[in-house]
Amino acid sequence: MPQTQRQAQVDLYEELYTRFRWHVPERMNIAELCCARWAQDDARIAIHYEDDAGHTASVTYRQLHEDANRLANRLRALGVGKGDCVAIVLPQRPETAVAHMACYRLGAIAMPLSILFGPEALEYRLQHSDASVAIVDQAGLQNLRDARPNCPALKHLIGVDCNASAGSADSGLLDWPAELASASDQFTPEQTAASDPAVLIYTSGTTGAPKGALIPHSAIIGNLTGFVASQNWFPQPGDVFWSPADWAWTGGLMDALLPSLYFGMPIVGYRGRFSPETAFGLLQKYGVTNTFLFPTALKMMMKAFPEPRGQFSLKLRAIMSAGEAVGDAVFNWCESALGVTPNEMFGQTEMNYIVGNSSQRWPAKPGSMGRPYPGHRVAVIDDEGRPVKAGETGEVALNRTDIHGDPDPIFFLGYWKNPEATRSKYTGDWCRTGDLASVDDDGYLWYQGRADDMFKAAGYRIGPSEIENCLVKHPAVANVAVVPKPDKERGNIVKAFIVLTPDTPRAPESDAQLVARLQEHVRGKLAPYEYPKEIEFIDELPMTTTGKVQRRVLRLLEQERSAAA
Structure with a gap:
C-alpha cells in the first residue's frame, strides 16, 4: 500500500507535545555527540560522497574522528583557540564535516561560507568575524584570494584538492593532505558548555548588511524534536539521508548533516549542481530513505518526472520541506507519485525547526506549516506581542521557555557584534521571526509570506x-x-x-x-x-x-x- 500516512489520520500530537521535557547537559560538545561517540565502530559509515565527475568515496565515523583530531592539532598549532572563528568555504564533501568536528573539539567557532559567495560577500563576513583561518577547495579559492587583502585577521588558508599552481610556495596556501599527514590522530578536546558558541552563520536578510547568528552547542539538542518528527521518527534501521541543501547554510548543516551524524547514520554528500535527474539518481543509487528537499526542488522534480516510480526504484519513507510554502500541487504529487506525505517545516537560523508536521503522528493539512514541535512554545503575535485570534494574520514568534517553563535550547546566542539587532529581535520573551502566518482552530499555522x-x-x-x-x-x-x-x-x-x-x-x-x-x-x-x-x-x-x-x-x-x- 502506498506510504500515504494521512489515510490513518492518527493524531498523537497533544500527548507528544504536553509530555515532552528538555534534558540538556550543562557541558556538551557537538563533535562528541555527532562523531566521537560513534568512532569505535570501524565499519559505521558516516558519509557516502560523490561528485559530478563520478568520483565516489565512503568515510567511516572512525576516519572522520581521526581526521578531525589531526586537523584540530594543526589548527591549534596555527594559533586557533577557544572562541576563535574558522571559515569553512567548502561544498558537500567529507572534508567539510572534518573541519566542523575539528572546530568543535577545539572549542572554536565554525563559520560555514558558501562556495557561491563572490569576493565582496566573503570579504564582509571574513572581516566582520575576524576569522584567522579559512579552509577552501578549488571552487572557492579565487574568490577567497580576491577577498583576502582586505581581511587582515585572516592569517592562513588551507587548500583542499587545490591544483599544483594554487599550492605553489608563494601562494601562502597550506595543503590539506600534508597538514593532516604531519599531525597526530590523538587530541584532547576542550571542555565546552552547552551555552558555548559553536557555529556562526550569516543570514542573508532582506535589508541591511548580513547579520552573524551565533549558534551554541545546545542547538543540536533543540533541533532534535523537529528533525525526528519531520523525518517520521528518524532513525530507523537502514536509514540513509540525503539533501541538496548546502552544508554552508542552516538547512544543510542543522537539518541534514549534523542531525544525521548525531544519530550515527550515513548521509550522502554530493558535490555538483542540482537537477531532477541527479536527485532521483542519488535517491535510487544510495537507497535514500529520508530527505530534505526545498519546494523549488520538488517542483522541478514533479515537472520533470510526473510518475517517477515508473523509472526509479525508491526507498523514500520521509520528505521534509521548508523555505517556502509547498502548496497543495506539490503536496499531492508527493503523496500520489512518491507515496510519501511531505512534512513541511518552518524555522530560521536564529531558532531552527520550531513548527512543522509529522504525518505518522498527527494529520498533515496540505499547505499548512504544521504545529509547534514538542519543546517549542510558538504563537502568532501582533505588533505589541499579543497572540492574535484564529484566522488573523500576525508574526510567528517563539518564546524563550517551553510550556513547562524550561529554557528552550534551540535559541541562538545573539548577533555577532550587534547587540542592538539582538535586542530588536525580541518583544518581551517572544523572539520574532519576520514571517507572517495565521493559526486555525486546530493549532495549525498557515504561512502568509515574509512581512516584506x-x-x-x-x-x-x-x-x-x-x-x-x-x-x-x-x-x-x-x-x-x-x-x-x-x-x-x-x-x-x-x-x-x-x-x-x-x-x-x-x-x-x-x-x-x-x-x-x-x-x-x-x-x-x-x-x-x-x-x-x-x-x-x-x-x-x-x-x-x-x-x-x-x-x-x-x-x-x-x-x-x-x-x-
Missing part, C-alpha cells in the same frame, strides 16, 4: 504564496514568483514572473494566448483581485543559495522600471 513580501493592491492585502501555488499547477509553469508592480491608480497591481517548462512553445502570438490562459487559470480559482494583471516570462528566477526565491530582487526591478517610465 506582503503588499496591497487596490486596497486588498496580497500574499504571493497562494497565487504562486495556483499558477504552478498549470502544466506550462515550471516556477513562478509574484510581486507588486507600482500602479498610479491602484497603488500596485499583481505581477507574476514565470519560468515556463522546456516543452512550452514560444512565439509572440502564443505568448499572448498563454498569458490569457494563465490569467484565466488563476481568476477561476482565487479571488478576482488576486489574478496577475501582468505576466512576464523569464529564463530563471533569482534564487538564494538556499533555494528561496528572491522576490525582493524582482520587486526592486519593478520599482526601478516604474521610476524610469
Whole structure:
C-alpha cells in the first residue's frame, strides 16, 4: 500500500507535545555527540560522497574522528583557540564535516561560507568575524584570494584538492593532505558548555548588511524534536539521508548533516549542481530513505518526472520541506507519485525547526506549516506581542521557555557584534521571526509570506504564496514568483514572473494566448483581485543559495522600471 500516512489520520500530537521535557547537559560538545561517540565502530559509515565527475568515496565515523583530531592539532598549532572563528568555504564533501568536528573539539567557532559567495560577500563576513583561518577547495579559492587583502585577521588558508599552481610556495596556501599527514590522530578536546558558541552563520536578510547568528552547542539538542518528527521518527534501521541543501547554510548543516551524524547514520554528500535527474539518481543509487528537499526542488522534480516510480526504484519513507510554502500541487504529487506525505517545516537560523508536521503522528493539512514541535512554545503575535485570534494574520514568534517553563535550547546566542539587532529581535520573551502566518482552530499555522513580501493592491492585502501555488499547477509553469508592480491608480497591481517548462512553445502570438490562459487559470480559482494583471516570462528566477526565491530582487526591478517610465 502506498506510504500515504494521512489515510490513518492518527493524531498523537497533544500527548507528544504536553509530555515532552528538555534534558540538556550543562557541558556538551557537538563533535562528541555527532562523531566521537560513534568512532569505535570501524565499519559505521558516516558519509557516502560523490561528485559530478563520478568520483565516489565512503568515510567511516572512525576516519572522520581521526581526521578531525589531526586537523584540530594543526589548527591549534596555527594559533586557533577557544572562541576563535574558522571559515569553512567548502561544498558537500567529507572534508567539510572534518573541519566542523575539528572546530568543535577545539572549542572554536565554525563559520560555514558558501562556495557561491563572490569576493565582496566573503570579504564582509571574513572581516566582520575576524576569522584567522579559512579552509577552501578549488571552487572557492579565487574568490577567497580576491577577498583576502582586505581581511587582515585572516592569517592562513588551507587548500583542499587545490591544483599544483594554487599550492605553489608563494601562494601562502597550506595543503590539506600534508597538514593532516604531519599531525597526530590523538587530541584532547576542550571542555565546552552547552551555552558555548559553536557555529556562526550569516543570514542573508532582506535589508541591511548580513547579520552573524551565533549558534551554541545546545542547538543540536533543540533541533532534535523537529528533525525526528519531520523525518517520521528518524532513525530507523537502514536509514540513509540525503539533501541538496548546502552544508554552508542552516538547512544543510542543522537539518541534514549534523542531525544525521548525531544519530550515527550515513548521509550522502554530493558535490555538483542540482537537477531532477541527479536527485532521483542519488535517491535510487544510495537507497535514500529520508530527505530534505526545498519546494523549488520538488517542483522541478514533479515537472520533470510526473510518475517517477515508473523509472526509479525508491526507498523514500520521509520528505521534509521548508523555505517556502509547498502548496497543495506539490503536496499531492508527493503523496500520489512518491507515496510519501511531505512534512513541511518552518524555522530560521536564529531558532531552527520550531513548527512543522509529522504525518505518522498527527494529520498533515496540505499547505499548512504544521504545529509547534514538542519543546517549542510558538504563537502568532501582533505588533505589541499579543497572540492574535484564529484566522488573523500576525508574526510567528517563539518564546524563550517551553510550556513547562524550561529554557528552550534551540535559541541562538545573539548577533555577532550587534547587540542592538539582538535586542530588536525580541518583544518581551517572544523572539520574532519576520514571517507572517495565521493559526486555525486546530493549532495549525498557515504561512502568509515574509512581512516584506506582503503588499496591497487596490486596497486588498496580497500574499504571493497562494497565487504562486495556483499558477504552478498549470502544466506550462515550471516556477513562478509574484510581486507588486507600482500602479498610479491602484497603488500596485499583481505581477507574476514565470519560468515556463522546456516543452512550452514560444512565439509572440502564443505568448499572448498563454498569458490569457494563465490569467484565466488563476481568476477561476482565487479571488478576482488576486489574478496577475501582468505576466512576464523569464529564463530563471533569482534564487538564494538556499533555494528561496528572491522576490525582493524582482520587486526592486519593478520599482526601478516604474521610476524610469
